[in-house]
Amino acid sequence: MNRWIVPAILTLIGVGLLLTLPIPGLNRVKGVLREALVPFQSAGSVVGSRARDLADEGLSPAALEMRRRHERRIADLEREVQSLRDVQRENERLRESLAFTVRRKGRTLAAEVVGRGDITGWWQTVRINRGTQDGLRANCVVVTPMGLVGRTLEPGRTVCDVLLLTDETMRVGVHLPRSNVNGILRGMGCSPGADLEMFCAPKAPQADYLPIEQEVLDGDEVVTSGLGGLFPGGLRVGEIRKPLVDASGLCRSASVISAVDLNGLRDVFVLLE
Amino acid sequence: MMGGQGTVMSGLVLAIAMTAACMTQAALPAINVLGGVRWPVLTAVAIHYALRHRAGFAAAAAVTAGIVLDTLSEAPFGLSPIVLGGVAGLTRVARRWAHTESWTARAVVGAAGVLAATLATGLWLARAGLITLNGGAVLWRAVGAGILGALCVPVVGMLIGRLDGSEWEGRRTADGFGI
Numbered sequence: 001m002n003r004w005i006v007p008a009i010l011t012l013i014g015v016g017l018l019l020t021l022p023i024p025g026l027n028r029v030k031g032v033l034r035e036a037l038v039p040f041q042s043a044g045s046v047v048g049s050r051a052r053d054l055a056d057e058g059l060s061p062a063a064l065e066m067r068r069r070h071e072r073r074i075a076d077l078e079r080e081v082q083s084l085r086d087v088q089r090e091n092e093r094l095r096e097s098l099a100f101t102v103r104r105k106g107r108t109l110a111a112e113v114v115g116r117g118d119i120t121g122w123w124q125t126v127r128i129n130r131g132t133q134d135g136l137r138a139n140c141v142v143v144t145p146m147g148l149v150g151r152t153l154e155p156g157r158t159v160c161d162v163l164l165l166t167d168e169t170m171r172v173g174v175h176l177p178r179s180n181v182n183g184i185l186r187g188m189g190c191s192p193g194a195d196l197e198m199f200c201a202p203k204a205p206q207a208d209y210l211p212i213e214q215e216v217l218d219g220d221e222v223v224t225s226g227l228g229g230l231f232p233g234g235l236r237v238g239e240i241r242k243p244l245v246d247a248s249g250l251c252r253s254a255s256v257i258s259a260v261d262l263n264g265l266r267d268v269f270v271l272l273e
Numbered sequence: 274m275m276g277g278q279g280t281v282m283s284g285l286v287l288a289i290a291m292t293a294a295c296m297t298q299a300a301l302p303a304i305n306v307l308g309g310v311r312w313p314v315l316t317a318v319a320i321h322y323a324l325r326h327r328a329g330f331a332a333a334a335a336v337t338a339g340i341v342l343d344t345l346s347e348a349p350f351g352l353s354p355i356v357l358g359g360v361a362g363l364t365r366v367a368r369r370w371a372h373t374e375s376w377t378a379r380a381v382v383g384a385a386g387v388l389a390a391t392l393a394t395g396l397w398l399a400r401a402g403l404i405t406l407n408g409g410a411v412l413w414r415a416v417g418a419g420i421l422g423a424l425c426v427p428v429v430g431m432l433i434g435r436l437d438g439s440e441w442e443g444r445r446t447a448d449g450f451g452i
Contacts, residue, residue, distance in 0.1 A: 011332045015354050026350045033344040040292055041345050044299030052302065119295075119345040121303050121311035121414075122395070122404050153347060161347065168405040189309060189406075 031156040038127065038159050042114045049116060068266075075267075079145030082236065089177065106232075106273035109134055111142075113265045114159065124167035124189060126265055131158040139230055141271040147236035147259030148172070148224060149268055164262050165205050165237070174207055174237055174256075175225035176216060182225045183210040185237060185256060204241065210252040216243040222256050232271070286437040287322070287334055294318045294429070295341050307417025308410065313387045315342055317425035319357045320386040321433055323364035324373050324426075335361035352397060360390045376427045383426025388419030 021029065050064075115127030130136050132155050142149040142162045150164040163170060170187035188203035210216050220240040226233025236259045243254035294314040301312040315338040322334035339354030364386050371378040395411035398404045406414070 011329075011336055012358070015336055015351070015358075018351065030344055030350040033340065037295065037341060037344055040295045041299040044296035047296070048300030048302065051300070115299065115345075118347060119298055119311065119315075120342055120348065120394075121309055122398060123347050125347065163347075169403070 027154060034156050035158055038115065041119065041127070045114070045116045071264075071266075075145055082145060082147075086234070106271050109136070109270040109272055111160075111268050111270055113268065116265075118161075123169075124164040124187065124262075125153070125161045126164065127159055127161050128152075128268060128270070129159060130270060131155045131160050133157050135272055136160050136270060141231055141235070142268050143235060143271065144260050144265070144268050146261075147238065148231070149260055149262065149265065151230065152270065162268070165258055165260075166203070166262060170205070171228075172231055172237065173225040173227040174222050175233070176207075176210070176220050176222055176240065178220050179214045179216055181211050181214045181216065182227065183207040183251075185222070204255040204257055205238075206253055207240065207256050208246065208251070208253045210243070210254065212245060212249075212251050216240060216252050216254060218242065283326075283330060283437055284333075286433065287330060287337070289436065290318050290429075290433050291315070291334075291337050291341060294338070295345070299345070304417065304421070307420060308414035310391070310414050310417040310421060313391070313418050313422050313425055314429060316357060316360070316387050316390050317383060317422060317429040318433070319361055320364050320383055320422070320426050321430040323361035323386075324368050324371075324379065324382060325430065325434070328365070331361050331365060332358065347403070348394070348398065349401070349403075352394065356390050356393045356397075359393070360386045363389070379427040379430055380423040384419040384423035386426070387422025388415050391415040391418035 018026075018029065109130055111128035111130040113126045114129045118125045128142075136152060136155045138152055138154050140152040142152060148165060150162045150167070150170065153161040153163055155161075165172065165185070165187055166189060167187040168189035170185075172185040173182065174185045175182050185205050185207050187205050207222060218241060222237040222240060224231040224233055224235040224237060238256045238258040238260075241255040241257050243252050245251075246253040294317070298312055298314040301314070303309050303311045319331075319335040319338040323331040326334070335357040336354045339352075339357040340350075342348065342353040342357075343350045364382060367382050367385075371382050373379060373382075392411065392415035395404070395406065395414060396408070399406055399408070399411055
């Protein structure tokens with residue numbers, strides 16, 4: 001027996017006591033620790049993504065800054081185009097059915113991505129710099145001007161993790177306006193069989209349960225259906241790729257190329273209402 | 274390192290190692306061909322301490338690494354400290370047979386430790402419904418993590434050894450086990 005046995009036993013007792021806390025208490029402890037550790041994770045993420053940027057394109061920091069400005073400008077323009085498309089679609093619907101759809105005008109919260117990827121690799125997440133102090137709660141919808149990103153998980157006081165569309169546990173009710181069919185989108189993660197890329201590029205999500213009677217084509221636009229209650233209808237998700245009849249022969253499945261570059265996320269919006 | 278000052282210094286080195294490991298693990302990309310697994314730097318620190326340091330530091334390293342992992346992921350708080358504590362315990366048993374001066378032995382112990390930790394965590398998460406991977410995918414990811422563990426543990430050990438002065442002599446033996 002040596003003098004280290006006592007601290008080791010005390011440590012184990014401490015952990016044991018910690019684990020007997022009720023779930024809300026544990027989440028609070030986790031939240032406090034997360035606030036303290038996020039700067040280190042963010043620093044690591046920033047260094048990693050900068051290194052990848054440089055390795056990808058061999059650009060100087062000034063050129064990278066210029067590229068970022070261009071990306072922001074492109075994002076603004078895409079938002080305008082998207083907004084025009086929304087108006088056009090709305091007009092078509094009005095003309096066709098004489099029904100009026102009130103577009104959602106809820107409160108949104110701008111947020112910056114401060115950490116990329118779950119540190120353990122089990123989940124597809126990003127971390128944003130908003131939390132309960134900004135009015136955030138779990139299961140808020142996260143978007144960019146280009147489309148749907150995912151949903152928030154249990155937030156901390158100043159940060160919150162966002163579960164991305166590509167996560168294997170993600171399910172979203174989707175609608176294909178051209179063929180007027182509904183389906184369910186599910187994330188495919190980075191499971192074996194994904195593209196043989198050395199660095200993790202998550203597989204495209206997949207739209208399942210698309211009715212076999214309706215034609216589904218490459219390039220069909222995919223939006224949220226609003227069914228299920230969590231995601232409001234009409235949010236752009238992406239485009240159909242490689243529709244196939246699924247193994248059961250009863251419906252179609254297709255890959256969905258996300259409208260948002262989930263690997264390059266920097267700024268997002270959280271829909272609070 | 275003996276005495277209070279040595280203990281403080283070792284504690285400081287552990288804190289620095291944990292911080293650096295956290296940043297490194299966040300910075301290094303996931304490896305898709307290995308099932309999307311990330312470099313297990315924090316687990317490697319825990320295994321290194323179990324291999325080369327006293328029981329108190331080994332326990333502290335396992336618990337701290339576990340808490341950091343759970344804090345920065347969606348895993349239930351407390352899962353990783355238990356898993357890494359178990360792996361650290363098994364590693365301390367393994368070091369009775371492993372010639373821990375050998376890089377080969379450290380790589381083998383590192384691979385086995387990281388594989389066991391990933392497998393245990395993955396199966397628990399899958400059973401709890403927190404991930405939707407099947408058993409085969411979890412196993413593939415665990416094997417991938419084991420391969421990365423074989424690379425991480427010797428390197429992490431060498432770096433920590435340089436920090437705390439207990440640098441390994443780096444003697445490479447043909448067989449790392451059973452002196």
